[in-house]
Amino acid sequence: MAGRNMTTEAAGDTASNAAELAPEAIAAVAHASHGDPFGILGPHQVGPDLWEVRAMLPRALRVWVVGLDGDTELAAMQRRHPAGFFVGRFQSGGRPGYRLRIETADSTAVVYDPYSFLNVLSDDDLAHIADPGGDTIYRSLGAHPRKLGEVDGFAVAVWAPNASRVSLVGDFNGWDGRCHPMRLRHGAGIWELFLPEIAPGGRYKFEIRAANGGLLPLKADPVAFQAEQPPATASILHGQPAQTWSDADWMTKRGEGDPRFKPISIYECHLGSWARIPEEGDRFLTYREMADRLVPYVRDMGFTHIELLPITEFPFDGSWGYQPVSLYAPTSRFGTPEDFAFFVNAAHEAGLGIMLDWVPAHFPNDPHGLGGFDGTHLYEHADPRQGFHQDWGTYIYNFGRAEVQSFLVANARFWLERYHLDGLRVDAVASMLYLDYSRKAGEWVPNRYGGNENLEAIDFLRRMNETAYSVAPGAMTIAEESTAWPGVSHPTYTGGLGFGFKWNMGWMHDTLRYMSKEPIHRRYHHHDLTFGLLYAFTENFVLPLSHDEVVHGKGSLLGKMTGDRWQRFANLRAYFGFMWGHPGKKLLFMGGEFAQEREWNHDLSLDWHLLSDPLHRGVQALVRDLNRAYRQIPALHELDSDAAGFAWLVADDRDNSVLAFARYGKDREKPAVVVCNFTPVPRAGYRIGVPAGGFWREVVNTDADMYGGSGLGNLGGIEAVEQESHGQPFSVVLTCPPLATIVLERVAT
Template sequence: MDTILSESDKECWKEGSCYNAHSLMGAQVVEDGVAFAVWAPHAHSVSVVGEFNEWDGRRNPMQKDEETGIWTAKISGIDQWTLYKFELKTGAEAPPFLKSDPYAYAMEVRPKNASLVYDLSGFEWGDEEWMEERGNRQSFQKPISIYEVHLASWRRKGADNNEYLSYRELAHELIPYVNDSGFTHVELMPIAEHPYDPSWGYQVTGYYAPTSRFGDPKDFMYFVDECHKNGIGVIMDWVPGHFPKDEQGLQMFDSTPLYEYGDPQKREQKDWGTYIFDYGKNGVRNFLLSNAHYWCDKYHIDGLRVDAVASMLYLDYSKGPEEWSPNKYGGNEHLEAIRFLKDFNVMIHREFPGILTFAEESTSWAGVTTPVHHDGLGFDYKWNMGWMNDTLEYIQKSAGQRSNDPNKITFPMMYNESENFVLPFSHDEVVHLKKPLVWKSSGDEPEQFANLRLLFTYFYGHPGKKLLFMGGEFAETSEWAEDRSLHWHLLEHNRHQGIKKLVDDLNALYKYEPALHQLDKDPAGFEWIALGKERPSVFSFLRKAQNPADHLLFILNFSDQNVENFSVGPFQGEQYEIILNTESEYYGGTNEGGHYGLGANQHVWMEPFSALVLKPIQQISDK
């Protein structure tokens, strides 16, 4: 039988630039059956096995292309939903072993792990308007407020509240909730197939298969389509840094280190008990570049958040002195991974204009969001882990300690221009005994809720796009756990309703006011007024739009003292009015705090742990 690979396919594969490998590899439904292809250059023989041939590796052997190491076969009489695996042997006398298809479009529900033949064609998309406007909607000057979601634990159903919602049910429950809350995007923790629930999806065995926990691939297409038709962008967590050691997966795929490094000093990510992709192999580059292309092409994904970028950039990440070797220049930079990340960003932005890429990068690596042609990594945004750590460290201090450390609030603006930032209050901050956001501050319960209202107002007022993990928006009181639903009954209580109303209003303010999103990185968009020193722990700043007259004034009282007669600032000719007070009874506060005076004699008074947002009255009346 002739190979099903064309000469151009072979050349593309050998160059490591085959970003459409997903249309060549795996199981492709064709007119007269299914065409199979798998990369296993060191195998002695490979067969397709399944229920159709009684899992007998002698009946459907594959043919090897020596140039690429790809094995191919066409099998008639099988179609969608056929179960299959690849049977590999390393020698004529060696025992065979089974592997799931790395490129499978669908897989069995765990703990089963067979691949499924699936035809992705035929879904009727209805998101043309969104796709046409995506580039404008996701530009740097537009608001981006992201709701981070773990689909298995956002909300559940059933008598014992322990059944998953399907992709289609999520479309009809999650999307209205996100819209009503005012978020612009959802970010899905990894939805590629994974066998172990407590990995949260970050240990992937089916990189091309939306997890079957919630339905089939076209059900997931339906979810994305409905998001787009309701004006919501979809960002997906993507994990190209490491993969698990499950026997059916990528590890030792053809009995040799194929997808992982052969070098033991580069092979293992010990923090997570996983293997590191060998970015120097063209077959691995094809697999990962094609995977990124696949999600954006086949599922209309609007952004990819790349997990654990720091672990990819450094050869010595989480390793002792004897556990790593320097690169050819004597440094600790992982040159092959850096090249891969640059190539990924170039490819994805070329093929899908308007797509966003995000780096979860926790170090001071320079140029994460600098374009590749200027020697950067080429991401659109970097998670601002420094801001997040400083802010949460500050909010956990007692009131007396806060007055001694105002730099935790002021320092992040010193480097705000260095990258395009997302401010992340992610899932990582509410697990492993870190406490939910509402309990991070000290004091009694009313003070903790007041601190949370203050924290969220600072979050929306500070330059940078926004990301909030599910449950934070209504003050979830338990640490997040992947095996249960959020505690939605909390919304029966006034304080939790108040937090939800505040987040809804902050999202609306963030989207409506250009001062809060137009000039995130531009120094003209921010001006400090009070730095938490003259009045201990009281900060104020201006956020400005491209039109300097269109600005907002934030005043934040992180102290446990009432603030009286606090000057609004020397803004001659501007008369201000309060447009948001976190102590409003509507938000669960005491209904205290206010503004008085005219012109240069304007002042505010504030309760402890509260925030005010003010706006010139003339702008209010004009709009």
């Protein structure tokens, strides 16, 4: 059987002159403790034109070596060990091609011998395993359908450099580690094996012996492309997704222009609880059902992107995906890898981007996962002061190890390239940047300069961002970073981390704190609304109202609002109007768009029945119209990240809790004005300076009847007069509705 790039590591297949194997070697194979199975098993030349085939077949009663035709008998194999070690000798003028006829208690089958094949991975593959930024990890490791010679099967490879033996176990061998021990490619620490004639869909894991000979819990494949649905934990023989993409127009258009100048309004979604099927045991929707239901809904609501809470396979539902085990496998809770690709493709055809919450900050300690993978701290730091998150009970990746960094950077690339994703929102970046994150004195290890910066994590994040932007034009990376770390969304060549955007956590905390105050007290907290503009353009910000704000006893967004029922809805509508008018891209967690009343529960569907209530339906209509205005009015999005796109008009009217500001796009002749009244008192005759004359159309009024408001407003717009006010040459006299935001757009004359 012809193989690839035979090296000295495969020499044992062809050049052993030992007439008889030592009993100790046979016993080691029989007990699955031999570290060099290819040095024992398979074809070996034992004399001039004399070959010996050896096989470990625990369930076999009798075995024959036969020709490739399956009929020609070359040798009847002799049992050399009661556990099922067989040996057969025959004459051959060169390295023989052969198969094995195996008789068991149940059947007789003719099969290819995995140990008759040469190396699976090339020397070039091995040389690039530790290169961050490349795609060697997911091209070479994991399980891939492959043809060696004329034989179809699966090539499987795993990194476990400190193991003394690795076996592939699964449905195909009764989960018996004696059957398929793997070949070690010395130097790279990669174990490999070709499984001939194995069909996709079978379950598998790795049985690993540590360096001390101890047997570890069975390990899932770190580069598995599909996994069992939890609570089952096996990997599935699948290979990379086989999707016929029809999103070329989307991908081309995505790569045009700078995302900073585009409208980006993100619908954050937990797929397991967006909607369920109560008639069928409250089951999840499938990826394909989401393509039919979620995608049209989000498009109708006017959002530009769907951001998925993590869908890389994770064992515990209650982690919401933030404790992943199989980073290369979309969770099987909702279908196959092809089903997920179908969902992404459907979103693109509908004009929607798909972003993924991506979790390189930590991983869980489940026994089948990455922790202690080969009996050593392979993926994590050995020192718990560096390798263990006390807050979450999870491990921290060793970002300074080249193979680990390569594994993670390649994973980011994998989702962007192979699943056409449009962005990665990186979770818990602050925990990666600081060595003393959530640690007391003495619980952390300083860097080589004595500081608290995690230099290896910084290097990793920069490499990840550089790779993402080089391989996926138009895609975005977004950091959830909660500190004042400088330059998070600045290019790496200027010393930044290289993210495209950063969540504005300060804006979120300040403004929600303000909205939780009774209107009569808001005059004392006016700075909570204005302070964010002091730093609003230091980063490329996303304004997040995420899942984190509606869990763990925090209540819903509606629940944070004060007053009676009407006022709570009015407050929420006014707040949304302020958010959509404020500089920064937008993110809203599902349910917020129709004012979900209860706190989010990952085990339950959203309360869609609330849409029978006019007030909930009104909030939904408002969010739809805000998204439309945000997309259609360049002044509201083009300069979200540029100070030239913003000017205060009224920033100091704390006594009336009114503020107003102008927004500009690249064409400064087409500004927009946003006016907020955060008290239940209507403000009639309120003069506000505006940057230009002409007619100012009232694009959005959150107090409109159709949203559930009182219907107070400015009759569709107002003419500006040439009277200076608030430092502007023109002004308008407005009616500011109670607990409301209005958005005005200058209509060119």
